[in-house]
Amino acid sequence: MESSFCEPLWETDETRIFRNSVRRFVEAEFAPVQDEWRKRKGPGAEAWKKAGSAGLLLADVPMDYGGGGGNFANEIIVCEELANAGVHFGCSIQGIVARYILSYGSEEQKRRWLPDMARGNLIAAIAMTEPGTGSDLPSIRTTARPDGDHYVINGSKTFVSNGTLANLICLAAKTDTNVAPFRGISMIIVETADLPGYKVGSPLEKVGMQGQDTCELFFDDVHVPKANLLGRSEGHGLVQMTEQLPYERLTIAAKALTTAERALTLTTGYVKERAAFGQPIIDFQNTRFKLAECKTETHIGRVFLNDCIQRCVMGKIDDLTAAMAKLWFTDTEWKIVDTCAQLHGGYGYMLEYAIARIWTDSRVQRIYGGTNEIMHEIIASTL
Numbered sequence: 137m138e139s140s141f142c143e144p145l146w147e148t149d150e151t152r153i154f155r156n157s158v159r160r161f162v163e164a165e166f167a168p169v170q171d172e173w174r175k176r177k178g179p180g181a182e183a184w185k186k187a188g189s190a191g192l193l194l195a196d197v198p199m200d201y202g203g204g205g206g207n208f209a210n211e212i213i214v215c216e217e218l219a220n221a222g223v224h225f226g227c228s229i230q231g232i233v234a235r236y237i238l239s240y241g242s243e244e245q246k247r248r249w250l251p252d253m254a255r256g257n258l259i260a261a262i263a264m265t266e267p268g269t270g271s272d273l274p275s276i277r278t279t280a281r282p283d284g285d286h287y288v289i290n291g292s293k294t295f296v297s298n299g300t301l302a303n304l305i306c307l308a309a310k311t312d313t314n315v316a317p318f319r320g321i322s323m324i325i326v327e328t329a330d331l332p333g334y335k336v337g338s339p340l341e342k343v344g345m346q347g348q349d350t351c352e353l354f355f356d357d358v359h360v361p362k363a364n365l366l367g368r369s370e371g372h373g374l375v376q377m378t379e380q381l382p383y384e385r386l387t388i389a390a391k392a393l394t395t396a397e398r399a400l401t402l403t404t405g406y407v408k409e410r411a412a413f414g415q416p417i418i419d420f421q422n423t424r425f426k427l428a429e430c431k432t433e434t435h436i437g438r439v440f441l442n443d444c445i446q447r448c449v450m451g452k453i454d455d456l457t458a459a460m461a462k463l464w465f466t467d468t469e470w471k472i473v474d475t476c477a478q479l480h481g482g483y484g485y486m487l488e489y490a491i492a493r494i495w496t497d498s499r500v501q502r503i504y505g506g507t508n509e510i511m512h513e514i515i516a517s518t519l
Contacts, residue, residue, distance in 0.1 A: 144442040146209040146449050154195070154210055158217045161190040167221045170347055177339035178349025179225060181259070181301055188256030192227050194234050201238070202251030208383070208448040212390045219394035222490060224348040224497065226261075226298040228387045233260035233306045235380055236323060240366040249304060249325065261302035263293035263353055264377065271510045273308065273374060274317035278355065280309035280324055282362070287311070287324060289333075289358040295504070299351040300336055303328050307355075308377065311370040321373035323366040326358070333358040344496030381506065382458030386444055388505045389461040392469035392498075393437045399494050400430050403476035406491075410481075423479060430472045437468060456518055463511035466501040473498045 165186055166179075173179050187193050195210035197203025204210055211231050218225055230253060237249055252258040269275045278291025289309060296302070305326040312320035328334050337352035367376065404427060407417040417423050444461050447453045477484035477495045484491050502508045 144446065146207075146442070146446050151206075151209050151213060154191075154204075154206065155213045155217065157190070158192060158214055159220075161187075161192065162217050162221045162223055165190070166218070166223045166225060170223060173224075173347035177346060178300055179347070183225065184256035184259050184301070186256070187225070187227055188254060193230050193256055194250065194254040196231065197234050197238060197250060197254065201246050202254035203234070204254070208386075209445055211387065212445055215387050215390045216394045219391040220398055222398070222493065222497075224345045226348060228384075228391075229262060229297050230260050231387070232380065232384050233262055233304065235383055236262075236306050236366055236376065237325070239380065240323070240372075240376055241325075245325070245364075245366075253304065258304045259298055259301045260304045260306065261296050261298040261353075262306045263296050263299075264308045265293060265295045267292060267294050267352075271507050273377060274321070276308055276310065276321065278307070278309045279313065280307075280311045280322065280360070282311065283359070285362050286359045287362060287365075289324070289326070289355040289360060291355050293353045295340070295350060296353050297348060297350050299353055300339060300349045305353065306366075308373055311365075315371070318374045319371050321377075322370045323373045323376050324360055325364040325366060326355075326360050327364070331358060342500070344493070344499055378455070382453050382455055383448070384505050385458040385462035386448055386453065388501060389444065389458075389465035390441060392465040392501050393434065393441050395494060395498060395501075396430070396437070396465075396469045396472040397434050399473045399476040399491060400427065400434060402491055402494075403427065403430075403479050406483075407479055417479065426475055426479065430475060433468050433472060437465060441465070456515065459506075459511045459514040462505055463508050463515065466508060469498055469501060 166183070191204050192214050194203035195206045195214055196208055199205035215228055234250060234253055237246055249258060253260055264273060266276055266278060269277070278289065278293065280287035280289045289307070291309065305328060307324050307326050308321055309324055310320045311322040333356040335354040335356070337354065340350045340352070342350060407423050410417050440461065444453065444457060447457065473495050477491050480489060480491050483489050486492055
């Protein structure tokens with residue numbers, strides 16, 4: 137969609153070269169196999185290694201640890217280019233787990249896990265949500281009981297993106313059940329290869345995002361070395377999760393805006409070609425005005441997102457701004473996508489049309505990363 141913006145500060149010659157490289161890779165390697173991914177409920181392990189070779193994984197992790205050496209802008213570019221092609225691939229989850237390791241891991245942990253994550257040899261997932269606990273993270277019931285130099289983990293997690301193939305799980309568990317809930321949670325890295333007691337559930341049947349691997353995970357007396365604890369001591373998991381949520385919420389915001397822009401572009405092309413009552417649909421005032429509103433909102437959103445990215449690049453993003461971004465962008469995405477599906481008429485309900493897949497895929501954006509109801513609470517607490 138053509139528009140005019142002041143050049144964002146985070147855009148450089150290097151990021152533009154990186155964007156072109158990512159776009160070429162996604163269009164050549166991932167976009168053509170989306171039907172295959174949807175049928176088998178996720179990509180194969182080979183896709184991860186391809187992504188690693190192309191530099192899509194850990195784009196904002198220092199090169200000393202095998203990453204791309206960029207910053208948050210590089211990670212956002214990957215998210216945007218995947219969303220622009222309608223590709224659901226969990227490299228943002230890979231990036232989130234990398235942030236946990238980079239922020240709280242020891243030097244030995246960073247050098248042990250991050251290079252293989254960057255290459256796609258290790259596929260990461262983050263396991264927080266449980267069958268009975270969503271945004272209320274202090275209420276999780278999965279436990280990690282100390283036993284000598286190991287933790288013994290029991291419990292289950294659900295809605296785990298990348299879970300089926302993941303061989304590195306960033307797990308939220310209670311290491312102390314005798315203290316206040318917010319003080320007893322720790323983050324532990326679970327290496328799943330040939331791990332007794334660890335079980336992966338069947339892929340979950342979702343409304344949308346069929347090409348994204350999502351499942352349940354089960355832990356039955358799973359032994360994990362205490363050396364895999366993130367942080368110098370137990371009990372800091374909730375603080376760690378809270379500190380990293382703005383990063384996740386801004387990646388969701390970027391995908392939401394890019395998806396809304398894509399829906400608008402597709403719909404503008406459709407209404408110019410589709411005729412009703414002897415004239416193109418674009419000639420009806422209702423159509424033009426609806427799309428004018430959508431274009432205005434995406435334009436405003438792009439200015440807001442550029443500001444958020446720049447703040448994050450400078451290390452100045454805050455919980456409030458990230459919550460507002462996640463709330464506004466995902467609500468706006470849904471409104472625009474729903475409008476665009478409506479303007480497609482009956483074809484907007486047919487999955488052979490991209491707009492229908494965008495519509496089903498977009499619904500979850502207001503749920504994960506903290507529901508939008510929780511975003512309202514965070515924002516309201518500052519009033």
